[in-house]
Amino acid sequence: MTTWIFKFSSKQVTIAAVVALLFFNFQLKAATNEIIITGGIESARPIGVVPFKYLGNTILAENLSEVVASDLQRSGKFNPLKLSLMPQFPTTDTEINYAAWAQKGIDMVLVGSVESTGLNQFLVTFELVDVLRAQATGGQAKTLVNGKLVMTRDHVIEKRTKTINGSDFRQYAHIISDIVYEKLTGQRGAFLTRIAYIKVLDRDTNLKPFRLVIADYDNINPTTLLSSPEPLMSPTWSPDGNTLAYVSFENKRSQIYLQDIYTTSRTRLTDFPGINGAPRFSPDGKKLAMVLSKDGNPEIYIMDLQTRNLTRVTRNRAIDTEPSWTPDGKSLIFTSERGGKPQIYQVNLVTNRKSRLTFEGEMNLGGAVTPDNSQLVIVNRTRGDYHIAKQDLKNGDMLVLTSTYLDESPSISPNGSMIIYSVLENGKPALAWVSLDGRFSFKETVADGEVKSPSWSPFLL
């Protein structure tokens, strides 16, 4: 297990822990990875996530409100108020002193409680409260319903009660985060998603140092699906979230595999001479775009997953690689050297017409289109530096989003709000996140190995 430590507030975390102990019996866990916020906290919306009151005697495995606060923080859209600055610790709307929160500049407060109702059963209640609305109405608004004036509490934006298992705390916390996020931003939350990545342990001391790992989107609960003595690459999710495609060198050459993440059973999909790489599922999950060099140099192909028939998409003596589907599934974005240096191109799969999309910088690689089809996310090389950038697909404006070192392998969250990518941190590849507007970013420092090729799952519920 992991404890997240926010660099900007390590002192506050200690205070928070003490405060939290007044409300919870929770276990302190050893920190195995650390998260560093690299920028953008000031632009996020303040919110009060009050520790949920625990009514019970057993020890809780997870702290619900702590996970919610972490989720909201990681979205870059919210800045949860530090516990030490909270004016009070209410459990329900009726206990909230609206003016006290408004004075702190907080307009939204999340309160709740956890009640032990049986063996490993917990009743979770939470309310999301609009403090300013409550102040305006005095907590009692009058509304016309069927021609009659009735009292409402419309400042309570959301109130839910649910019984959950002890093992579902973390998952339910992500659901609460999704609800809060969607209520306040209008955009679907992506907290109940996962990531897949390749972890590389010390190659001198491990017989099988290359690992295919899946974890919650925040890299909690990592599970190793495969350990290999030879490199593993390019994990990518099927649209239903059940299958990963990836490249394995277990047989001393590259081959593409499909693996069910629940049964862990796998099948070898390709074994062509040369490169078998860069797999990407089509949006309908029926096809897999890939790179094969069986005909002499890397070309883009599409394989029909049912018939296993191949369609060749590119025919060029230059390197063509990194296929990525547009959200409508009608085009592929890809990297090509046909113009001299690697740049991003798009091919219409109906007309087979190709067009160049990127022109800024010395190189552009690893392109992917956001779910709303508005932005192209790329790895841009300018003056020798590799950074994650986005390019507006309508007006062509490019904006560099990151300032980390040797950025690569960007993968966009299914709601299009965040990008996960790989950086070089202390000489080792590690995970980093940046919001699509580039304002909020953070990275993880991993103690026991390199982490690379992250891939964000689709929505899982």
Add this chain to the structure above:
Amino acid sequence: MLNKNALKTLLIVVPLVTLAACKSGPTDAELEAEANSQAEAAAQQVADAKAVADAETKRVDVAKADALQKAKDMFENEKATLVAQNVVYFDFDQASVKSDFHSVLDMHAAFLVKNAGQSIVVEGHCDNRGTPEYNIALGERRAQSVETYLMNAGVSSSQVSVVSYGEEKPAVQGGSEYAFAQNRRGIVVYQ
């Protein structure tokens, strides 16, 4: 001195005398003994010849084995020498074999031409700048340019195969120029 006629007479008479003597000649026992001794002599001769031949074969075999061992030793020595210098380095984003490495690749080529049964895998590697997928493509191009160099030097295509590991198996960790330079490489791996 005998005159010519006397010699002629002798040549005729002596065989006749001998013939006459035989006619009155040896007993059956004497003949048997004679035959036996002749057979023994022949057998001895055969045995002697065989011993000589055997010795010779043995000598040749030993010499052959020596030569084979010597050749094998030479092969292994030569191979060990080549394995010890099996890396060529590339410039950033480049895949052409630099002239600095022609001589070492020529040595590999000469050895491979001489030992047609020997096969190799050329591995292509990259530094960790750029994306992993692009580097897989670049690494293959590097391995292929080493392959092409060897084939131009007479190595059979059936002896060479290539594999690209891109940036996945760096020789040196990290993001320094030194690490980059060490990682942009082609490796000739003897099978």
